[in-house]
Amino acid sequence: MTTISRRNFGKFAFGSALMMSGFGFTNVFAQTGKTAICYNVPAEWAGWGNMLQLIAKETGINVPIDNKNSGQSVSQVIAEAKNPVADAMYLGISFAINAKKAGIIEPFKGKGWQSVPDNLKDPDGYWVSIHAGTVGFMVNKEALGDVPVPKSWKDLLDPKYDGMVGFLDPSSAFVGYACAVAANQALGGSLDNFKPGIEFYKKLLENHPIIPKQTAYARCLSGEIPILFDYDFDAYRAKYTDKAPIEFVIPQEGTIQVPYVMCMVKNAPHRENGQAVIDFVLSEKGQQFWAENYLRPVLGELPASAKEKFLPDSEYKRAIGIDYARMAAVQESFSEAYLKATKG
Numbered sequence: 001m002t003t004i005s006r007r008n009f010g011k012f013a014f015g016s017a018l019m020m021s022g023f024g025f026t027n028v029f030a031q032t033g034k035t036a037i038c039y040n041v042p043a044e045w046a047g048w049g050n051m052l053q054l055i056a057k058e059t060g061i062n063v064p065i066d067n068k069n070s071g072q073s074v075s076q077v078i079a080e081a082k083n084p085v086a087d088a089m090y091l092g093i094s095f096a097i098n099a100k101k102a103g104i105i106e107p108f109k110g111k112g113w114q115s116v117p118d119n120l121k122d123p124d125g126y127w128v129s130i131h132a133g134t135v136g137f138m139v140n141k142e143a144l145g146d147v148p149v150p151k152s153w154k155d156l157l158d159p160k161y162d163g164m165v166g167f168l169d170p171s172s173a174f175v176g177y178a179c180a181v182a183a184n185q186a187l188g189g190s191l192d193n194f195k196p197g198i199e200f201y202k203k204l205l206e207n208h209p210i211i212p213k214q215t216a217y218a219r220c221l222s223g224e225i226p227i228l229f230d231y232d233f234d235a236y237r238a239k240y241t242d243k244a245p246i247e248f249v250i251p252q253e254g255t256i257q258v259p260y261v262m263c264m265v266k267n268a269p270h271r272e273n274g275q276a277v278i279d280f281v282l283s284e285k286g287q288q289f290w291a292e293n294y295l296r297p298v299l300g301e302l303p304a305s306a307k308e309k310f311l312p313d314s315e316y317k318r319a320i321g322i323d324y325a326r327m328a329a330v331q332e333s334f335s336e337a338y339l340k341a342t343k344g
Contacts, residue, residue: 034059034060034061034062034270034273035061035062035063035064035270035273036061036062036063036087036088036270036273036274036276036277037063037064037066037085037086037087037088037269037270037274038063038066038086038087038088038089038090038262038274038277039066039068039072039073039076039077039086039088039089039090040066040068040069040070040072040073040089040090040091041063041065041066041090042065042066042067042214042215043065044215044217044218045215045217045234046131046133046233046234046260046290046293046295047237047289047290047293047295048065048090049065050289050293051281051286051289052064052065054285054286054289055277055280055281058280058285059276059277059280061273061276061277063277067214067215069168069172069173069174069175069213069214069215070089070091070092070095070173070174071095071171071172071173071174072172072213073086073089073090073091073095074089074091074095074098074099074102074104077089077099077104077105077265078102078104081104081266084265084266084267084268084269085269086265086268087264087265087268087269087270087271087273087274087277088262088263088264088265088268088274088277088278089105089262089263089265090130090260090261090262091127091174091260091261091262091263092174092175092177092178092258092260092261093127093129093174093258093259093260093261093324093327093328094174094177094324094327094328094331095174095328095331096122096126096127096261096263097122097127097324097325097328097329098328098331098332099126099127099263100122100126100127100263103266104265104266105126105127105263105264105265105266106126106264106265106266106267106268107122107124107125107126107264108125108263108264108275108278109125110128110275110278110279110282111279111282111283112128112278112279112282112283112299113125113128113282115282115299116128116129116282116298116299117298120259120298121261126263127261127262127263128261128262128263128278128282129259129260129261129298130259130260130261130262130278130281130282130286130287130290130297130298131259131260131287131290131295131296131297131298132257132258132259132260132295132296132298133231133232133233133234133257133258133260133295133296134231134232134250134255134256134257134316134319135175135178135179135182135229135230135231135255135256135257135258135319136229136230136231136232136235136248136249136250136251136255137150137227137228137229137230137248137249137251138220138227138228138229138230138231138234138235138238138246138248139226139227139228139235139246139247139248139249140220140221140223140225140226140227140244140245140246141245141246141247142223142245143164143223143224143226143245144164144226144227147160147161147164147226149247149249150227150249151249151251151252152251152252152253153183153186153187153200153251153253154187154253156204156207156227157200157203157204157206157207158207159207161207161227162207162208163207163208163209163210164207164225164226164227165204165207165209165210165225165226165227165228165229166209166210166211166212166216166219166220166225166227166228166229167179167209167211167228167229168211168212168213168214168215168216168229169211169212169213170201170334170335170338171335171338171339172213173213173214174260175229175230175231176229177331177334177335178256178258179229179230180194180197180201180334180338181197181256181322181327181334182251182254182255182256183196183197183200183201183251184196184197184198184200185197185254185255185256185320185322186251186253186254186255187200187253191322191323191326191327191330192326192330194330194333194334194337194338198337198338198341201338201341201342202341202342205342210224210225216228216230217230217234217238220238220246221238221242221244221246232248232250232294232310232311233293233294233295235247235248236248236294236309236310237293237294239309240294240309241293248311250311250315250316250318250319251318252318253318254318254319254320255318255319255320256319256320256321256322257319257320257321258322258324259298259324262277262278262281264278282298282299284299284300287299287300288300291303291306292305292306293306294306294309294310
């Protein structure tokens with residue numbers, strides 16, 4: 001699997017947004033004239049802000065920040081199919097599998113593709129994993145006050161956590177869907193039986209959770225969302241890089257590990273540049289970047305300096321892999337069931 005974390009949100013997110021909206025990247029673009037559009041690369045997510053700066057430095061290719069989530073990215077590419085804007089997408093694995101079925105992406109077996117394990121790439125080259133993470137709770141301990149840090153999915157149904165829990169929309173964002181799958185599996189469900197997960201979310205709504213559409217990392221750091229369903233890499237970045245009072249919790253009932261992937265958009269307007277971006281994130285330097293930011297790279301191992309900041313391996317034994325193809329196949333039916341149950 002793969003994981004990792006990010007950069008100082010206060011200085012970093014503002015600084016990188018400035019750089020990528022016209023300052024740092026303007027010079028690179030003016031000199032090289034190279035650009036690539038990649039959907040779903042928010043500055044606040046998985047170190048993408050700094051990764052895009054590194055890509056510009058190492059390849060001369062300007063990749064602007066893009067704040068869509070996986071579902072929004074796929075919808076946008078479908079809408080633009082006759083006149084593509086994006087060259088590549090960064091997606092949760094189930095969205096990439098379904099994007100292939102929709103015929104909106106094209107195969108690319110780049111320099112790093114051959115080295116990626118077979119179970120972490122499409123055999124025809126339509127998508128390839130670049131890193132992975134483990135689902136859990138990102139907890140701002142100061143924002144909790146006297147309320148204890150939750151240790152399980154069921155803990156969150158206690159009224160004392162009213163208004164304290166946040167999660168991205170499971171019917172739109174991949175992290176939201178992955179968290180719903182994790183909760184469902186942990187509470188006795190399966191990829192063919194989402195009833196336990198749907199019932200959990202229905203009960204959780206009684207505690208008035210916050211449900212943003214976009215990355216909520218900064219809102220957890222600020223304490224606006226004391227408990228956020230998220231990945232380990234975000235929590236470790238918050239704790240060790242941003243020095244925030246954050247703790248990562250792997251729920252006692254269990255959770256899942258999931259990969260994130262990249263793919264080329266069909267008829268990409270800057271195909272070679274988009275391919276070069278994917279090549280770079282799978283290069284030794286690109287994978288080292290993910291590893292140093294607490295993401296588990298698909299190529300190579302986590303350095304000891306990063307791994308020592310993770311929870312013990314005994315905690316990660318509760319995190320399992322699942323059938324990602326099946327996860328993709330049932331995503332639409334889950335979304336329909338979730339919306340029906342939670343929004344009438």
